[in-house]
Amino acid sequence: MFLFNYRYRLKCIFKDRQLMFWTFLFPILLAILFNLAFSNLSSTDNFVKVNVAVVQNQELDQNPAFTQAINGADDLFIVEYTTLVDADTLLKDNQIDGYIVFDPDLSLVVNQSGLKQTIIRGFLDDFEQSSATITTIITQNPTALDSGILAGISSRTEYLKAVSASQSNPDPVVNYFYALIAMTCLYGGFLGVKEVVAIQADLSAVGARINLAPTNKLTVFLSSMLAATTVQLLELLILLSFLVGVLGISFGNQLGYIALTCIVGSLTGVTFGACIGSIIKNNEGLKIGVLIGSTMTMSFLAGMMSADIKYIVMTKAPILSYLNPISLITDSFYTLYYYNTHTQFYTDILLLCGFILLFSAITYFVIRRQKYASL
């Protein structure tokens, strides 16, 4: 009976076009939209070199140290040597971010203030400070030059060491996709609702017919839930393959843990739907409405619409993150991708297992009865 029902439930689920759209196609469409919307988001954080012009004149020729210094900062600047007139033109045409003139002091000409202009200003200040220091040493204590003090001035010692807490480079975009996967897991709730409705005599005519058959209701229900979870896992597998293979989203290389997250996430979604389906007695439309409403709210709080929301929730009301299955699933993927330890990951998975148990217990409590007060 278990396998017989399982096979037919798989057929029913796969042939339900509306269900397949929401649980399978919709997340893929959203992923494509996210990819289109966020494809330039990462590149905005990349550093772009500053275009700067240096006016060629006699003063510049007399300061070869400056030419040497600015040429040496090729990881910061793209330098163009030109005349004052051309420099003005380039600045007006926004082809450079500013130009430097020795006249006789160093001066910077810009047409707006911003990060790039601040970088040029910082470089000039640093150069002037170093030049002034060297000049002072030469005039006041020329013998110090023999002890190699110049090398000490021109080089810097870092007393702080930057250690990355993550094994991957921070990428704000991946969180959107993690939240999308988490939402897809919870969309397994559609499958849960469908299975509960199909088995409850007070929710559907086919449910009444199944209740009248000489079969153990719990066996039928468990095989139906297994069919729902199977479909959900398949859909997730295809979504993950699409995200990794087509959109190039990184999930790190901990496949076993990712699979565990998907299985636990799917079970959370399916049992969540079953719970909603069993406790709401009205028509199927209301159940679906509640399911979509709650899933979208949880997705929002988990940062699917704006990454800042996740941060705000984490700092202002962290309890909400622990009570939000979508946030927990997102967090699981996030910790796998970024962190070297699994402490937070296991915490998330355990909390999700708690939710699965809670949803299952409520569902069982409602559907275990064999007679109904009304139909």
Added chain:
Amino acid sequence: MVINVKNLVKRYGDLIALDHFNLAVQEGEVLGLLGPNGSGKTTAINCILSLLKYDKGTIDIFDQPMSPDAYHLKRDIGIVMQNVAVFDELTVYENIDYFCGLYISDKQTRKKLVAEAIDFVGLNDFKKFYPKKLSGGLLRRLNIACGIAHKPKLIILDEPTVAVDPQSRNNILEGIQKLNQQGATIIYTSHYMEEVEQIASRIAIMDKGKIIAMGTNEELKKMIKSGEHINLELLNPEDLDLAGISALPHIISAELRDHQLVIKSERGKNNLIPILDTLKAEQIAIGKIYSEPPTLNDVFLEITGKELRD
């Protein structure tokens, strides 16, 4: 005894849906359960099938107490529900196979039974059709096939012809009679008295949660005073002395509806002759005359004071 229900009481809050309902169904009979909407027919069926909780009473099926986990009893029961209970995602064949599979685990046996059920309801040309592609009548036939494919000894049909065209209705009724001829005991609920009269060997009339009359078609009609309806078309009704007609022996009531004189008379011979004599004496010209026996609606009307139909 196939079904034996004693003193069944079912309440929905203050509303009494079944009020000390009693029912005994013998093997091989077709029992028509007749009653207006809301009379408690479906509630009674759902209680008998252990789907609904009830407040009081006992229910035995095949002389054994019925309960939700009485699988050995459920195995021999087939139910055709009022609402079509099939999966939209499965074809005609798959639907029948699925519901038959809830009773029959052996694949070969099931295959044979499903083929027989499809043949029985005449859906051979629609095996691969999905329910949404079927007409209302075909859908009802599929609903019946899903309920009877496992060859049950007791078949309960709860208003299986609601919203079905006359041709499909006749097919369904003929099918039910065939099932009975094959040995199945049948309970057929309806609020269509013609259907019940056509197929039932015994009829129970329900109202307000209890059976108010029970017997064969003829037995029920004998329970009431009204034995005949006489209709006369009068060409000059303005000259009629209605009181004179009403005063004749064996006449229960007489009323004039436009040109029609409608008379209800007691059961008996020669009721028409005194009426014709009276009309002749009053020089009233007569058009068509016809007489018909009382219907189940008359039975219901006389017992409850209201029409059977909604």
